Amino acid sequence: MKFVSHVTYCLSASLALFAAFANAEVELHGFGSIRVGEISGTIENPNIVDLYQENGLNWRDESLFGLQSNVDLSEDLSFNTQLIGKGINDFDPEVTLAFARYQISPDQQLRFGRVSMPLFSQTDVQYVGYAHDYARLPKATYWRFEFETVDGLSYEAKHALGDFTARYTLIWAEFRGDVFKNVVPDGVEIELQDMRSLSFALGYQNVELFAGVTDANTKGKNIDDFVFSPGVRFAVANSGADLLSQQSFFQELSVSKDASYKFWGSRWRHEDWKIEYERAIYGILNSIDALTYTQYFAISRRFDDYIFTIHREQYRQNQASPAGLATITNNSLLKIAQQLSIGINEPGYAMNVLSMRYDFAANMALKADYFRGGSYSHGRFNGFSLGVDFVF
Amino acid sequence: MYSKLLRFVILLMISWSSAAADLVFVVNSNNKSEFTQAQLMQLYLRKAESFSDGVAANLYHLPRNSAEHQQFCMGILNLTANQYQSFWSRLLFTGNVSAMEHRDNSQMLLQIQSDKAGIGYLPLSADHAGVRAVAILRDRQLEILVP
Numbered sequence: 001m002k003f004v005s006h007v008t009y010c011l012s013a014s015l016a017l018f019a020a021f022a023n024a025e026v027e028l029h030g031f032g033s034i035r036v037g038e039i040s041g042t043i044e045n046p047n048i049v050d051l052y053q054e055n056g057l058n059w060r061d062e063s064l065f066g067l068q069s070n071v072d073l074s075e076d077l078s079f080n081t082q083l084i085g086k087g088i089n090d091f092d093p094e095v096t097l098a099f100a101r102y103q104i105s106p107d108q109q110l111r112f113g114r115v116s117m118p119l120f121s122q123t124d125v126q127y128v129g130y131a132h133d134y135a136r137l138p139k140a141t142y143w144r145f146e147f148e149t150v151d152g153l154s155y156e157a158k159h160a161l162g163d164f165t166a167r168y169t170l171i172w173a174e175f176r177g178d179v180f181k182n183v184v185p186d187g188v189e190i191e192l193q194d195m196r197s198l199s200f201a202l203g204y205q206n207v208e209l210f211a212g213v214t215d216a217n218t219k220g221k222n223i224d225d226f227v228f229s230p231g232v233r234f235a236v237a238n239s240g241a242d243l244l245s246q247q248s249f250f251q252e253l254s255v256s257k258d259a260s261y262k263f264w265g266s267r268w269r270h271e272d273w274k275i276e277y278e279r280a281i282y283g284i285l286n287s288i289d290a291l292t293y294t295q296y297f298a299i300s301r302r303f304d305d306y307i308f309t310i311h312r313e314q315y316r317q318n319q320a321s322p323a324g325l326a327t328i329t330n331n332s333l334l335k336i337a338q339q340l341s342i343g344i345n346e347p348g349y350a351m352n353v354l355s356m357r358y359d360f361a362a363n364m365a366l367k368a369d370y371f372r373g374g375s376y377s378h379g380r381f382n383g384f385s386l387g388v389d390f391v392f
Numbered sequence: 393m394y395s396k397l398l399r400f401v402i403l404l405m406i407s408w409s410s411a412a413a414d415l416v417f418v419v420n421s422n423n424k425s426e427f428t429q430a431q432l433m434q435l436y437l438r439k440a441e442s443f444s445d446g447v448a449a450n451l452y453h454l455p456r457n458s459a460e461h462q463q464f465c466m467g468i469l470n471l472t473a474n475q476y477q478s479f480w481s482r483l484l485f486t487g488n489v490s491a492m493e494h495r496d497n498s499q500m501l502l503q504i505q506s507d508k509a510g511i512g513y514l515p516l517s518a519d520h521a522g523v524r525a526v527a528i529l530r531d532r533q534l535e536i537l538v539p
Contacts, residue, residue, distance in 0.1 A: 027490055031481070068485055080487035101487060106441040106448035116486060124486045131482035160440035163430045167439070203439060205430075271470065305474055359474035362456065391481045
Protein backbone atom coordinates (compact mmCIF):
# COMPACT_ATOMS: atom_id res chain seq x y z
CA MET A 1 0.00 0.00 0.00
CA LYS A 2 2.97 2.34 0.26
CA PHE A 3 2.65 3.18 -3.38
CA VAL A 4 -0.78 4.68 -2.84
CA SER A 5 0.49 8.02 -1.53
CA HIS A 6 2.69 8.49 -4.54
CA VAL A 7 -0.04 7.36 -6.88
CA THR A 8 -2.40 9.89 -5.29
CA TYR A 9 -0.19 12.79 -6.17
CA CYS A 10 0.63 11.46 -9.63
CA LEU A 11 -3.08 10.99 -10.19
CA SER A 12 -3.80 14.52 -8.95
CA ALA A 13 -1.28 16.04 -11.29
CA SER A 14 -2.24 13.99 -14.33
CA LEU A 15 -5.96 14.52 -13.86
CA ALA A 16 -5.51 18.22 -13.30
CA LEU A 17 -3.57 18.37 -16.57
CA PHE A 18 -6.19 16.28 -18.29
CA ALA A 19 -8.91 18.60 -17.00
CA ALA A 20 -7.02 21.62 -18.24
CA PHE A 21 -6.58 20.17 -21.74
CA ALA A 22 -10.03 18.68 -21.93
CA ASN A 23 -11.70 21.92 -20.87
CA ALA A 24 -13.58 19.93 -18.27
CA GLU A 25 -15.95 21.91 -16.12
CA VAL A 26 -14.40 22.80 -12.77
CA GLU A 27 -16.64 23.54 -9.81
CA LEU A 28 -15.05 25.44 -6.94
CA HIS A 29 -16.47 25.73 -3.45
CA GLY A 30 -15.15 26.83 -0.14
CA PHE A 31 -15.89 26.85 3.54
CA GLY A 32 -14.49 28.41 6.63
CA SER A 33 -14.81 29.18 10.27
CA ILE A 34 -13.71 32.24 12.15
CA ARG A 35 -14.01 31.56 15.83
CA VAL A 36 -12.78 33.10 19.04
CA GLY A 37 -12.86 31.25 22.31
CA GLU A 38 -11.38 30.89 25.71
CA ILE A 39 -11.04 28.20 28.35
CA SER A 40 -10.28 28.79 32.00
CA GLY A 41 -10.15 26.53 34.98
CA THR A 42 -8.99 25.87 38.46
CA ILE A 43 -5.43 25.94 37.15
CA GLU A 44 -4.10 28.40 34.61
CA ASN A 45 -4.75 27.24 31.05
CA PRO A 46 -5.86 23.72 31.92
CA ASN A 47 -4.72 22.58 28.47
CA ILE A 48 -7.37 19.90 28.29
CA VAL A 49 -9.84 18.76 25.72
CA ASP A 50 -7.33 19.85 23.07
CA LEU A 51 -8.80 23.36 23.14
CA TYR A 52 -7.16 26.77 23.27
CA GLN A 53 -3.63 25.90 24.24
CA GLU A 54 -2.80 29.51 25.12
CA ASN A 55 -4.20 31.76 27.81
CA GLY A 56 -6.76 34.40 27.06
CA LEU A 57 -8.92 34.85 23.99
CA ASN A 58 -7.85 32.64 21.16
CA TRP A 59 -8.70 33.53 17.57
CA ARG A 60 -6.49 30.99 15.91
CA ASP A 61 -7.04 27.44 17.12
CA GLU A 62 -10.49 26.89 15.64
CA SER A 63 -10.37 29.22 12.66
CA LEU A 64 -9.84 27.60 9.29
CA PHE A 65 -10.44 27.97 5.58
CA GLY A 66 -11.10 25.27 3.02
CA LEU A 67 -11.28 25.14 -0.74
CA GLN A 68 -12.66 22.28 -2.76
CA SER A 69 -12.67 21.62 -6.47
CA ASN A 70 -14.71 19.11 -8.39
CA VAL A 71 -13.82 18.28 -11.98
CA ASP A 72 -16.23 16.14 -13.98
CA LEU A 73 -14.07 14.25 -16.44
CA SER A 74 -16.99 12.27 -17.80
CA GLU A 75 -20.46 11.27 -16.74
CA ASP A 76 -19.06 8.53 -14.49
CA LEU A 77 -15.65 9.87 -13.56
CA SER A 78 -14.88 12.94 -11.51
CA PHE A 79 -11.99 14.23 -9.48
CA ASN A 80 -12.17 16.05 -6.15
CA THR A 81 -9.52 17.91 -4.24
CA GLN A 82 -9.82 19.73 -0.95
CA LEU A 83 -7.32 21.99 0.74
CA ILE A 84 -7.65 23.16 4.32
CA GLY A 85 -5.60 25.82 6.06
CA LYS A 86 -6.05 25.62 9.81
CA GLY A 87 -5.24 28.49 12.10
CA ILE A 88 -3.55 26.14 14.50
CA ASN A 89 -1.07 25.30 11.70
CA ASP A 90 -0.59 28.96 10.71
CA PHE A 91 -3.06 28.41 7.86
CA ASP A 92 -0.55 26.32 5.93
CA PRO A 93 -2.71 24.57 3.33
CA GLU A 94 -2.77 20.79 3.41
CA VAL A 95 -4.36 18.41 0.94
CA THR A 96 -7.13 16.76 2.90
CA LEU A 97 -8.92 15.12 0.00
CA ALA A 98 -7.69 14.21 -3.48
CA PHE A 99 -9.55 11.37 -5.07
CA ALA A 100 -10.92 10.14 -8.34
CA ARG A 101 -14.50 9.00 -8.11
CA TYR A 102 -15.92 6.41 -10.44
CA GLN A 103 -19.69 6.02 -10.42
CA ILE A 104 -20.31 2.31 -10.95
CA SER A 105 -24.07 2.82 -10.87
CA PRO A 106 -26.30 5.54 -9.43
CA ASP A 107 -26.07 3.88 -6.01
CA GLN A 108 -22.46 2.67 -6.03
CA GLN A 109 -19.17 4.47 -6.33
CA LEU A 110 -15.46 3.82 -6.05
CA ARG A 111 -12.96 6.38 -4.80
CA PHE A 112 -9.24 6.17 -5.23
CA GLY A 113 -6.71 8.52 -3.69
CA ARG A 114 -6.83 10.53 -0.50
CA VAL A 115 -10.21 9.81 1.03
CA SER A 116 -11.97 10.52 4.28
CA MET A 117 -11.70 7.78 6.91
CA PRO A 118 -14.94 7.38 8.86
CA LEU A 119 -13.37 7.00 12.29
CA PHE A 120 -16.60 8.40 13.73
CA SER A 121 -20.04 9.18 12.40
CA GLN A 122 -19.38 12.77 11.30
CA THR A 123 -15.63 12.71 10.81
CA ASP A 124 -15.95 13.74 7.18
CA VAL A 125 -17.59 17.10 7.91
CA GLN A 126 -16.04 18.07 11.20
CA TYR A 127 -14.13 20.95 9.63
CA VAL A 128 -17.16 22.20 7.68
CA GLY A 129 -18.79 23.95 10.59
CA TYR A 130 -21.67 25.19 8.45
CA ALA A 131 -22.68 21.56 7.82
CA HIS A 132 -23.58 20.78 11.43
CA ASP A 133 -25.42 22.53 14.25
CA TYR A 134 -22.79 22.39 16.98
CA ALA A 135 -20.34 25.21 17.63
CA ARG A 136 -17.86 22.35 17.37
CA LEU A 137 -18.65 18.67 17.16
CA PRO A 138 -18.36 17.05 20.60
CA LYS A 139 -14.66 17.23 21.30
CA ALA A 140 -14.58 14.06 23.38
CA THR A 141 -15.23 12.06 20.23
CA TYR A 142 -14.10 14.41 17.47
CA TRP A 143 -10.57 14.88 18.73
CA ARG A 144 -9.21 15.70 15.26
CA PHE A 145 -6.76 12.97 14.40
CA GLU A 146 -4.24 13.38 11.63
CA PHE A 147 -5.36 10.10 10.07
CA GLU A 148 -8.91 11.29 9.39
CA THR A 149 -7.93 11.29 5.74
CA VAL A 150 -5.96 8.38 4.37
CA ASP A 151 -4.62 7.17 1.04
CA GLY A 152 -6.38 4.22 -0.49
CA LEU A 153 -9.49 2.81 -2.04
CA SER A 154 -13.08 3.34 -0.95
CA TYR A 155 -16.32 1.69 -2.05
CA GLU A 156 -19.63 3.29 -1.13
CA ALA A 157 -23.14 1.99 -1.77
CA LYS A 158 -26.69 3.02 -0.96
CA HIS A 159 -29.93 1.10 -0.99
CA ALA A 160 -33.51 2.18 -0.43
CA LEU A 161 -36.46 -0.10 0.14
CA GLY A 162 -39.72 1.51 1.12
CA ASP A 163 -39.11 3.63 4.20
CA PHE A 164 -35.75 1.93 4.83
CA THR A 165 -32.45 3.29 3.58
CA ALA A 166 -28.97 1.87 3.98
CA ARG A 167 -25.58 3.35 3.21
CA TYR A 168 -22.29 1.62 3.75
CA THR A 169 -18.65 2.31 3.02
CA LEU A 170 -15.70 -0.05 2.76
CA ILE A 171 -12.17 1.36 2.80
CA TRP A 172 -8.73 -0.15 2.38
CA ALA A 173 -6.00 2.40 2.93
CA GLU A 174 -2.87 3.51 4.71
CA PHE A 175 -1.67 6.57 6.58
CA ARG A 176 1.80 7.94 7.02
CA GLY A 177 2.24 11.21 8.83
CA ASP A 178 2.98 13.00 12.05
CA VAL A 179 0.88 12.80 15.18
CA PHE A 180 1.10 14.45 18.61
CA LYS A 181 1.73 17.86 17.01
CA ASN A 182 0.24 19.49 20.09
CA VAL A 183 2.92 17.80 22.23
CA VAL A 184 5.97 17.86 19.95
CA PRO A 185 6.38 20.82 17.55
CA ASP A 186 7.09 18.69 14.47
CA GLY A 187 5.01 15.77 15.62
CA VAL A 188 6.04 12.12 15.75
CA GLU A 189 5.95 10.00 12.62
CA ILE A 190 3.58 7.07 12.55
CA GLU A 191 2.42 4.63 9.90
CA LEU A 192 -0.94 2.94 9.88
CA GLN A 193 -0.75 0.12 7.38
CA ASP A 194 -3.44 -2.07 5.94
CA MET A 195 -6.27 0.04 7.34
CA ARG A 196 -9.60 -1.68 6.81
CA SER A 197 -12.83 0.09 7.57
CA LEU A 198 -16.51 -0.74 7.36
CA SER A 199 -19.14 1.80 8.30
CA PHE A 200 -22.85 1.92 7.69
CA ALA A 201 -25.98 3.92 8.42
CA LEU A 202 -29.47 2.47 8.44
CA GLY A 203 -32.43 4.80 8.24
CA TYR A 204 -36.11 4.27 8.87
CA GLN A 205 -38.33 7.34 8.61
CA ASN A 206 -36.91 9.76 11.23
CA VAL A 207 -34.52 7.35 12.89
CA GLU A 208 -30.97 6.57 11.85
CA LEU A 209 -28.64 3.96 13.33
CA PHE A 210 -24.97 4.14 12.46
CA ALA A 211 -21.83 2.20 13.28
CA GLY A 212 -18.34 1.63 12.02
CA VAL A 213 -15.16 -0.26 12.70
CA THR A 214 -11.61 0.42 11.54
CA ASP A 215 -8.59 -1.81 12.08
CA ALA A 216 -4.98 -1.05 11.21
CA ASN A 217 -1.46 -2.25 11.79
CA THR A 218 0.51 0.48 13.52
CA LYS A 219 4.18 1.00 12.74
CA GLY A 220 5.18 3.32 15.53
CA LYS A 221 8.93 3.00 16.02
CA ASN A 222 9.23 6.76 16.38
CA ILE A 223 6.43 6.84 18.93
CA ASP A 224 8.12 4.00 20.78
CA ASP A 225 11.33 6.04 20.79
CA PHE A 226 9.32 9.03 21.99
CA VAL A 227 7.62 7.03 24.78
CA PHE A 228 10.69 5.05 25.79
CA SER A 229 12.85 8.12 26.30
CA PRO A 230 16.48 7.76 27.49
CA GLY A 231 15.22 8.36 31.03
CA VAL A 232 12.80 5.44 30.78
CA ARG A 233 15.45 3.19 29.26
CA PHE A 234 17.83 4.12 32.08
CA ALA A 235 15.18 3.31 34.69
CA VAL A 236 14.45 -0.05 33.04
CA ALA A 237 18.15 -0.91 32.80
CA ASN A 238 18.55 -0.19 36.52
CA SER A 239 15.33 -1.86 37.64
CA GLY A 240 17.08 -5.05 38.68
CA ALA A 241 14.97 -7.07 36.24
CA ASP A 242 16.70 -9.67 34.08
CA LEU A 243 17.48 -8.90 30.46
CA LEU A 244 14.63 -11.04 29.13
CA SER A 245 12.10 -9.19 31.28
CA GLN A 246 13.51 -5.87 30.12
CA GLN A 247 13.14 -6.86 26.46
CA SER A 248 9.66 -8.14 27.15
CA PHE A 249 8.81 -4.80 28.81
CA PHE A 250 9.52 -2.89 25.63
CA GLN A 251 7.76 -5.44 23.44
CA GLU A 252 4.63 -5.56 25.57
CA LEU A 253 4.25 -1.79 25.78
CA SER A 254 5.25 -1.03 22.19
CA VAL A 255 2.63 0.75 20.09
CA SER A 256 3.65 -1.12 16.94
CA LYS A 257 0.55 -3.26 17.26
CA ASP A 258 -2.96 -3.47 15.87
CA ALA A 259 -5.13 -0.38 16.30
CA SER A 260 -8.90 -0.53 16.49
CA TYR A 261 -11.59 2.17 16.19
CA LYS A 262 -15.26 1.43 16.76
CA PHE A 263 -18.24 3.75 16.92
CA TRP A 264 -21.99 3.36 17.02
CA GLY A 265 -25.00 5.45 17.80
CA SER A 266 -28.27 6.84 16.54
CA ARG A 267 -30.09 10.04 15.79
CA TRP A 268 -33.78 10.73 15.82
CA ARG A 269 -35.66 13.69 14.42
CA HIS A 270 -39.21 14.67 15.16
CA GLU A 271 -40.59 17.98 13.94
CA ASP A 272 -38.35 20.64 15.56
CA TRP A 273 -36.48 18.22 17.80
CA LYS A 274 -33.37 16.16 17.24
CA ILE A 275 -31.72 13.69 19.60
CA GLU A 276 -28.29 12.25 18.92
CA TYR A 277 -26.10 9.72 20.72
CA GLU A 278 -22.71 8.38 19.73
CA ARG A 279 -20.23 6.17 21.51
CA ALA A 280 -16.71 5.22 20.46
CA ILE A 281 -13.96 2.92 21.72
CA TYR A 282 -10.50 3.04 20.24
CA GLY A 283 -6.82 2.56 20.88
CA ILE A 284 -3.72 0.59 20.05
CA LEU A 285 -4.35 -2.89 21.39
CA ASN A 286 -2.06 -4.68 23.87
CA SER A 287 0.25 -1.72 24.32
CA ILE A 288 0.92 1.19 26.67
CA ASP A 289 -2.05 2.94 25.04
CA ALA A 290 -5.14 2.50 27.24
CA LEU A 291 -8.39 2.12 25.35
CA THR A 292 -10.28 5.39 25.01
CA TYR A 293 -14.01 5.47 25.68
CA THR A 294 -16.00 8.47 24.50
CA GLN A 295 -19.67 9.27 24.24
CA TYR A 296 -22.03 12.18 23.87
CA PHE A 297 -25.73 12.71 24.11
CA ALA A 298 -27.33 15.76 22.50
CA ILE A 299 -30.80 17.28 22.30
CA SER A 300 -31.54 20.04 19.79
CA ARG A 301 -34.56 22.24 19.32
CA ARG A 302 -35.15 24.45 16.30
CA PHE A 303 -36.81 27.85 16.48
CA ASP A 304 -36.97 28.94 12.83
CA ASP A 305 -33.41 30.00 12.02
CA TYR A 306 -32.16 29.40 15.55
CA ILE A 307 -31.10 25.98 16.77
CA PHE A 308 -30.24 25.39 20.39
CA THR A 309 -28.36 22.24 21.36
CA ILE A 310 -27.45 21.00 24.77
CA HIS A 311 -25.14 18.04 25.01
CA ARG A 312 -23.03 16.14 27.49
CA GLU A 313 -19.79 14.61 26.36
CA GLN A 314 -17.38 12.28 28.15
CA TYR A 315 -13.88 11.08 27.46
CA ARG A 316 -12.20 8.38 29.53
CA GLN A 317 -8.96 6.41 29.43
CA ASN A 318 -8.22 4.02 32.26
CA GLN A 319 -4.62 4.80 33.14
CA ALA A 320 -4.40 1.76 35.42
CA SER A 321 -5.28 -0.82 32.83
CA PRO A 322 -3.55 -0.54 29.48
CA ALA A 323 -3.58 -4.11 28.22
CA GLY A 324 0.18 -4.03 27.76
CA LEU A 325 0.66 -3.87 31.54
CA ALA A 326 -1.16 -7.14 32.16
CA THR A 327 1.77 -9.32 31.18
CA ILE A 328 4.47 -7.46 33.14
CA THR A 329 5.19 -9.48 36.24
CA ASN A 330 8.31 -7.79 37.57
CA ASN A 331 7.23 -5.29 40.23
CA SER A 332 9.89 -2.70 39.44
CA LEU A 333 9.07 -2.77 35.73
CA LEU A 334 5.37 -2.64 36.51
CA LYS A 335 5.87 0.55 38.51
CA ILE A 336 7.75 2.13 35.60
CA ALA A 337 4.99 1.04 33.21
CA GLN A 338 2.34 2.53 35.50
CA GLN A 339 4.19 5.85 35.62
CA LEU A 340 4.47 5.78 31.84
CA SER A 341 0.75 5.11 31.54
CA ILE A 342 -0.05 8.09 33.77
CA GLY A 343 2.14 10.28 31.60
CA ILE A 344 0.69 9.11 28.32
CA ASN A 345 -2.96 8.37 28.94
CA GLU A 346 -5.41 11.15 29.72
CA PRO A 347 -7.68 10.05 32.56
CA GLY A 348 -10.56 11.91 31.05
CA TYR A 349 -13.12 14.62 31.44
CA ALA A 350 -16.80 15.34 31.06
CA MET A 351 -18.48 18.54 30.09
CA ASN A 352 -21.88 20.00 29.40
CA VAL A 353 -22.22 22.31 26.42
CA LEU A 354 -24.96 24.69 25.42
CA SER A 355 -24.63 25.84 21.83
CA MET A 356 -26.61 28.07 19.54
CA ARG A 357 -26.69 28.31 15.78
CA TYR A 358 -28.29 31.24 14.01
CA ASP A 359 -28.54 31.26 10.22
CA PHE A 360 -28.37 35.01 9.83
CA ALA A 361 -27.55 35.16 6.13
CA ALA A 362 -27.43 32.90 3.11
CA ASN A 363 -24.65 30.33 3.61
CA MET A 364 -23.55 31.87 6.91
CA ALA A 365 -24.26 30.79 10.45
CA LEU A 366 -23.39 32.50 13.69
CA LYS A 367 -22.55 30.04 16.42
CA ALA A 368 -21.85 30.40 20.11
CA ASP A 369 -21.36 27.96 22.90
CA TYR A 370 -20.72 27.84 26.60
CA PHE A 371 -19.14 24.77 28.14
CA ARG A 372 -18.49 23.71 31.68
CA GLY A 373 -17.00 20.53 32.99
CA GLY A 374 -14.45 18.71 35.03
CA SER A 375 -11.28 16.82 34.35
CA TYR A 376 -9.84 14.05 36.51
CA SER A 377 -6.39 15.55 36.16
CA HIS A 378 -7.04 19.31 35.90
CA GLY A 379 -10.09 20.03 38.01
CA ARG A 380 -13.04 22.11 36.91
CA PHE A 381 -13.02 24.30 33.83
CA ASN A 382 -15.35 26.38 31.72
CA GLY A 383 -15.19 28.34 28.51
CA PHE A 384 -17.01 29.75 25.55
CA SER A 385 -16.65 30.37 21.86
CA LEU A 386 -18.25 32.67 19.32
CA GLY A 387 -17.81 32.41 15.61
CA VAL A 388 -19.12 32.42 12.08
CA ASP A 389 -19.21 29.38 9.80
CA PHE A 390 -19.73 29.87 6.09
CA VAL A 391 -19.70 28.13 2.75
CA PHE A 392 -19.51 29.51 -0.76
CA MET B 393 -58.04 51.06 17.38
CA TYR B 394 -58.06 47.39 18.41
CA SER B 395 -60.43 46.51 15.57
CA LYS B 396 -58.05 48.17 13.09
CA LEU B 397 -55.18 46.20 14.55
CA LEU B 398 -57.22 43.00 14.35
CA ARG B 399 -58.07 43.65 10.70
CA PHE B 400 -54.41 44.30 9.98
CA VAL B 401 -53.41 41.03 11.62
CA ILE B 402 -56.08 39.12 9.70
CA LEU B 403 -54.97 40.71 6.42
CA LEU B 404 -51.38 39.84 7.29
CA MET B 405 -52.33 36.23 7.97
CA ILE B 406 -54.27 36.01 4.72
CA SER B 407 -51.35 37.44 2.76
CA TRP B 408 -48.98 35.08 4.60
CA SER B 409 -51.06 32.03 3.79
CA SER B 410 -51.49 33.10 0.18
CA ALA B 411 -47.69 33.39 -0.14
CA ALA B 412 -47.40 29.67 0.47
CA ALA B 413 -48.70 28.26 -2.80
CA ASP B 414 -49.44 24.60 -3.44
CA LEU B 415 -46.62 22.80 -5.20
CA VAL B 416 -46.62 20.15 -7.86
CA PHE B 417 -43.70 17.74 -8.31
CA VAL B 418 -42.86 17.09 -11.91
CA VAL B 419 -40.68 14.70 -13.87
CA ASN B 420 -40.03 14.21 -17.55
CA SER B 421 -43.04 12.89 -19.43
CA ASN B 422 -41.05 9.78 -20.43
CA ASN B 423 -40.37 8.92 -16.79
CA LYS B 424 -42.71 6.03 -15.92
CA SER B 425 -41.37 5.44 -12.41
CA GLU B 426 -43.64 5.05 -9.42
CA PHE B 427 -43.38 7.53 -6.55
CA THR B 428 -44.07 7.53 -2.86
CA GLN B 429 -43.64 10.24 -0.25
CA ALA B 430 -40.72 8.34 1.30
CA GLN B 431 -39.06 8.07 -2.09
CA LEU B 432 -39.33 11.81 -2.80
CA MET B 433 -37.79 12.52 0.58
CA GLN B 434 -35.01 9.99 0.02
CA LEU B 435 -34.20 11.49 -3.38
CA TYR B 436 -33.96 15.05 -2.08
CA LEU B 437 -31.92 13.94 0.92
CA ARG B 438 -29.72 11.85 -1.38
CA LYS B 439 -30.43 8.72 0.59
CA ALA B 440 -31.47 7.27 -2.74
CA GLU B 441 -29.94 8.31 -6.04
CA SER B 442 -32.28 6.83 -8.59
CA PHE B 443 -35.92 6.52 -9.60
CA SER B 444 -37.68 3.17 -9.33
CA ASP B 445 -36.61 2.42 -12.93
CA GLY B 446 -32.95 2.68 -11.87
CA VAL B 447 -32.17 5.95 -13.66
CA ALA B 448 -30.11 8.41 -11.59
CA ALA B 449 -32.20 11.44 -10.64
CA ASN B 450 -31.15 15.03 -11.34
CA LEU B 451 -32.66 17.32 -8.72
CA TYR B 452 -33.77 20.85 -9.44
CA HIS B 453 -35.00 23.49 -7.02
CA LEU B 454 -36.82 26.78 -7.26
CA PRO B 455 -34.76 29.81 -6.14
CA ARG B 456 -33.51 29.49 -2.60
CA ASN B 457 -35.18 32.66 -1.33
CA SER B 458 -38.54 31.86 -2.90
CA ALA B 459 -41.52 31.03 -0.70
CA GLU B 460 -42.01 27.86 -2.77
CA HIS B 461 -38.53 26.54 -1.99
CA GLN B 462 -39.05 27.20 1.68
CA GLN B 463 -42.39 25.49 1.53
CA PHE B 464 -40.81 22.52 -0.24
CA CYS B 465 -38.08 22.22 2.41
CA MET B 466 -40.51 22.35 5.28
CA GLY B 467 -43.28 20.32 3.66
CA ILE B 468 -41.21 17.45 2.31
CA LEU B 469 -38.05 17.42 4.37
CA ASN B 470 -39.13 19.12 7.60
CA LEU B 471 -36.12 21.42 7.31
CA THR B 472 -35.84 25.15 6.91
CA ALA B 473 -34.25 26.32 3.67
CA ASN B 474 -31.12 27.21 5.62
CA GLN B 475 -31.02 23.79 7.24
CA TYR B 476 -31.39 22.13 3.87
CA GLN B 477 -28.52 24.23 2.55
CA SER B 478 -26.47 23.16 5.56
CA PHE B 479 -27.37 19.53 4.91
CA TRP B 480 -26.45 19.90 1.25
CA SER B 481 -23.07 21.38 2.11
CA ARG B 482 -22.41 18.24 4.15
CA LEU B 483 -22.81 16.22 0.96
CA LEU B 484 -20.98 18.76 -1.18
CA PHE B 485 -17.82 18.86 0.91
CA THR B 486 -17.56 15.11 1.08
CA GLY B 487 -17.54 15.03 -2.71
CA ASN B 488 -20.90 13.33 -3.03
CA VAL B 489 -22.88 15.95 -4.92
CA SER B 490 -22.52 19.07 -7.00
CA ALA B 491 -23.92 22.42 -5.96
CA MET B 492 -27.68 22.60 -5.62
CA GLU B 493 -29.27 23.57 -8.93
CA HIS B 494 -31.89 26.31 -8.82
CA ARG B 495 -34.26 27.31 -11.62
CA ASP B 496 -37.09 29.79 -11.83
CA ASN B 497 -40.56 28.60 -12.89
CA SER B 498 -40.08 28.86 -16.63
CA GLN B 499 -36.54 27.45 -16.54
CA MET B 500 -37.74 24.60 -14.37
CA LEU B 501 -40.40 23.63 -16.88
CA LEU B 502 -37.94 23.68 -19.79
CA GLN B 503 -35.37 21.76 -17.75
CA ILE B 504 -37.74 18.96 -16.81
CA GLN B 505 -39.12 18.80 -20.35
CA SER B 506 -35.63 18.26 -21.71
CA ASP B 507 -33.98 16.22 -18.92
CA LYS B 508 -35.22 12.63 -18.88
CA ALA B 509 -33.75 12.17 -15.40
CA GLY B 510 -34.92 15.49 -13.99
CA ILE B 511 -37.24 16.04 -11.08
CA GLY B 512 -38.39 19.39 -9.76
CA TYR B 513 -41.33 21.24 -8.37
CA LEU B 514 -43.46 24.18 -9.45
CA PRO B 515 -46.30 26.21 -8.03
CA LEU B 516 -49.46 24.29 -8.84
CA SER B 517 -50.83 27.40 -10.52
CA ALA B 518 -47.81 27.65 -12.86
CA ASP B 519 -47.73 26.12 -16.32
CA HIS B 520 -46.64 22.49 -16.12
CA ALA B 521 -47.61 21.30 -19.56
CA GLY B 522 -45.39 18.74 -21.26
CA VAL B 523 -44.17 17.18 -18.03
CA ARG B 524 -45.56 14.48 -15.77
CA ALA B 525 -47.02 15.61 -12.44
CA VAL B 526 -46.32 12.98 -9.79
CA ALA B 527 -47.38 14.59 -6.51
CA ILE B 528 -48.98 17.69 -5.04
CA LEU B 529 -47.89 19.32 -1.79
CA ARG B 530 -50.83 21.11 -0.21
CA ASP B 531 -50.72 22.48 3.35
CA ARG B 532 -47.71 20.27 4.13
CA GLN B 533 -49.68 17.23 3.02
CA LEU B 534 -48.32 15.31 0.06
CA GLU B 535 -50.74 13.70 -2.34
CA ILE B 536 -49.22 11.15 -4.72
CA LEU B 537 -50.80 11.24 -8.16
CA VAL B 538 -51.51 7.89 -9.74
CA PRO B 539 -50.62 7.89 -13.45
